[in-house]
């Protein structure tokens with residue numbers, strides 16, 4: 001890189017459904033020469049030795065061996081969220097490329113989404129319309145105050161959910177050691193499932209958490225309990241809640257994540273009444289998306305300057 005030249009940052013696209021938000025482009029351009037995947041592919045020869053960083057906005061582009069081989073000067077990939085399950089961390093690292101995520105930016109808005117799903121399904125907010133008869137027997141909801149919330153995954157998002165749940169006077173169970181918010185530690189996930197009125201999934205998707213919740217786990221839950229997933233779709237074996245919700249094994253579910261996303265229109269989950277499904281809204285606020293880009297820029301600049309990367313992720 002010549003003096004005064006900005007490092008080249010590759011982004012999937014600008015705007016659209018999966019492109020870096022247009023509102024962030026001016027900020028990115030203060031630090032980088034920005035090129036899109038389309039521009040890169042159009043003139044690979046020109047850009048290939050210039051790209052030093054990738055900012056991955058919403059899981060695109062696919063980072064595979066072919067792409068990595070075509071970017072010999074790539075130093076860092078910054079992810080626009082906390083979940084890294086869409087990346088082959090070992091492969092990327094074998095090319096000497098560093099990786100980073102944005103955990104601080106996303107924790108509050110994702111915790112808010114979790115609580116919004118919990119409250120909405122407890123009080124059946126999406127089942128009603130303005131002309132619904134308010135004393136209809138079948139509209140009685142669940143009291144949140146005093147109910148037990150089991151949190152599976154006590155990272156920064158789980159911790160913030162616990163803080164919020166405490167303000168709602170809930171009893172909190174966790175299967176990880178986290179007593180700072182007054183959560184009670186269950187040594188076994190089975191105990192948490194059996195005792196909770198609401199079970200909230202906040203774990204990262206890894207081979208260990210893939211299909212963590214299936215038929216057996218749902219059967220351990222109370223028939224009056226609600227399952228809430230704000231982590232990744234494949235943490236739940238998706239056939240299991242279909243049957244469990246149809247047969248009353250559990251009372252309700254609220255899923256911000258599914259597989260695939262979005263679900264096909266004829267998916268059996270979409271036919272159920274006792275389920276609330278949102279399209280992976282977790283982090284989507286204006287402030288969070290701005291903070292994500294700021295966090296990503298800090299990660300990239302640190303990597304390019306040979307400084308410790310604030311949110312480096314290791315394979």
Ligand SMILES: O=CC(=O)O
Nearest residue numbers: 081082083106282
């Ligand atoms: O899904 C959201 C994230 O990975 O941060």
